[in-house]
Each structure stands twice: as C-alpha cells, then as structure tokens.
Amino acid sequence: MYQEFTMSSKFRGKYLNIIPLGITHLEFPKSGHHYTWRKVMTTVHNIIVGKLWIDQSGEMDIVNHTTKDNCHLKYYAYSYFSREPPRKVTGVVTDVEGKVHWVLSGHWDDRIEGAKVFESAGMMKGDKPVLETGPSVLLWKRVYPPPEAARYFHFTVLAAQMNEMEESVAPTDSRLRPDQRLMEDGRWDEANEMKLMLEEKQRLKRREKELEAEKAAAEGRPFVPHEPVWFRKERDPYTGNLIHMYKGNYWECKEAQQWNACPDIYV
Numbered sequence: 652m653y654q655e656f657t658m659s660s661k662f663r664g665k666y667l668n669i670i671p672l673g674i675t676h677l678e679f680p681k682s683g684h685h686y687t688w689r690k691v692m693t694t695v696h697n698i699i700v701g702k703l704w705i706d707q708s709g710e711m712d713i714v715n716h717t718t719k720d721n722c723h724l725k726y727y728a729y730s731y732f733s734r735e736p737p738r739k740v741t742g743v744v745t746d747v748e749g750k751v752h753w754v755l756s757g758h759w760d761d762r763i764e765g766a767k768v769f770e771s772a773g774m775m776k777g778d779k780p781v782l783e784t785g786p787s788v789l790l791w792k793r794v795y796p797p798p799e800a801a802r803y804f805h806f807t808v809l810a811a812q813m814n815e816m817e818e819s820v821a822p823t824d825s826r827l828r829p830d831q832r833l834m835e836d837g838r839w840d841e842a843n844e845m846k847l848m849l850e851e852k853q854r855l856k857r858r859e860k861e862l863e864a865e866k867a868a869a870e871g872r873p874f875v876p877h878e879p880v881w882f883r884k885e886r887d888p889y890t891g892n893l894i895h896m897y898k899g900n901y902w903e904c905k906e907a908q909q910w911n912a913c914p915d916i917y918v
Contacts, residue, residue, distance in 0.1 A: 654676060666694050667695045675689070693705055706728060710723065710726070
C-alpha cells in the first residue's frame, strides 16, 4: 500500500474544508489485484466557537485496475434540514460493463454492510436500475479506541504503532524529528522552540538553493535542483498522475548503516 498525499483547504468562517488531492494504491501481489482511490472531503466544524467535530462528504471511486470493477461510494454531508441520518454512506459495486453486483450501505464511523444483487433491470450508465438483493452481510466494523485514547491524541492502535521509535533508521526519518519527540514527551515549551529552530534552518537552506539557481542562470550553466534520496518522480501507470515512486536501495543502506546520501535536516 502506498499513496501520494497532498491537499488543499478552504476556510469558510465557521468551518474548514480539507480536500485530499493524492491517490492511494493498494496492491495484492499474490492475486495481482491493484486498487486505487481518492479520499473524500473532510469538513471541520466549529473552528472559531463551540465543540470541534468533523464530517466526510463527496463521492469516491475504488477502482480495480486488474478486473476493471468499480466501487462507487457516496458520503452524505450532514444537514440540519435533511432526513438522512448523519455520516451515512451508500454505494454500488459494478463490473466493467456497468452491471451492479453489490449494493453497499452504512455509516463511515460505525459499519458498512453489503447485499449481493441477484437481478438487475437496467445498467448504471443508463437508467436507474431496479435491484433485487439478498440479505446484507457485514463487510467492515469500526474498532473503537480504548478508554484511555485521549492520552494518545485519539490515535488508532495502528497510527500509534507507526510512530514508535525504531533502531537503525535513516537520520532523516520523521520519527527522529526533535520537536515531535519533545511534544510527545509533554515538553511543550521546548517543542515550540525547537520547531522554530527547524523552520529557520529550512528557510536558510531554501535561500541557499535560490541563490545557487540565480548564480547558475547568470553564468549560463544548468542548475540541478534537489532530488529525493529514495524516490523519483514519474508517471503513474494506473492513473496518469505524476507521483514519487520508490527507487530502491533504502533497505541495503539500512543493513549496512550507510547514510552518506542523507541531508542534514534536523537540529
């Protein structure tokens, strides 16, 4: 599983819209199935006054690039005047010809169920189909956080484990970022000071690169911009977007503890 994540945001006074722009990939090597999808919009309400709460809204397509099957999901935005229950999700799974095979329903913060379609009159690309389905089966159920979740910033177990320290990682590993470590230790004032130091170091490095580019242009010679150590930018064969793909050699460097190619980015 991998993704190229970026986003845009729009502040609307009382709420903030966060629009994910990157695409997530999920590949199963044994079966060869490769899925992609883009997340829906997240809205953070009561930015100025009141209790913060979030909502998910929009439409999502989960595409199987091997079979060309498609799962189309609709996340319903909360509305005070709507009769729909909050956090509702509905969807259908169709084949390459547009024939509906499954009908999905549920809530994005609780569970998703699916019902197999036995008979369909009409296609998704034409008139709205009339579907005859079997009984619903549980496809996904939320694993609720433990009672002490507030102490861990309400992270899931997976999110907390991903941030655990590990020996022998690259010096540029985000888990080594000093302000983050100070914050997690509860040393807030020191974390804020360290954050400012890191940002100033980044600004100085950016100015150095800009001066180098100006000097190269004045002298009429090519300028080589910064290139990631472990990734290269190339065209995604599944979506056609430009993404950063892993180019190898990290695990070999980790085994040999050879980090000479890593820049000095922390304080």
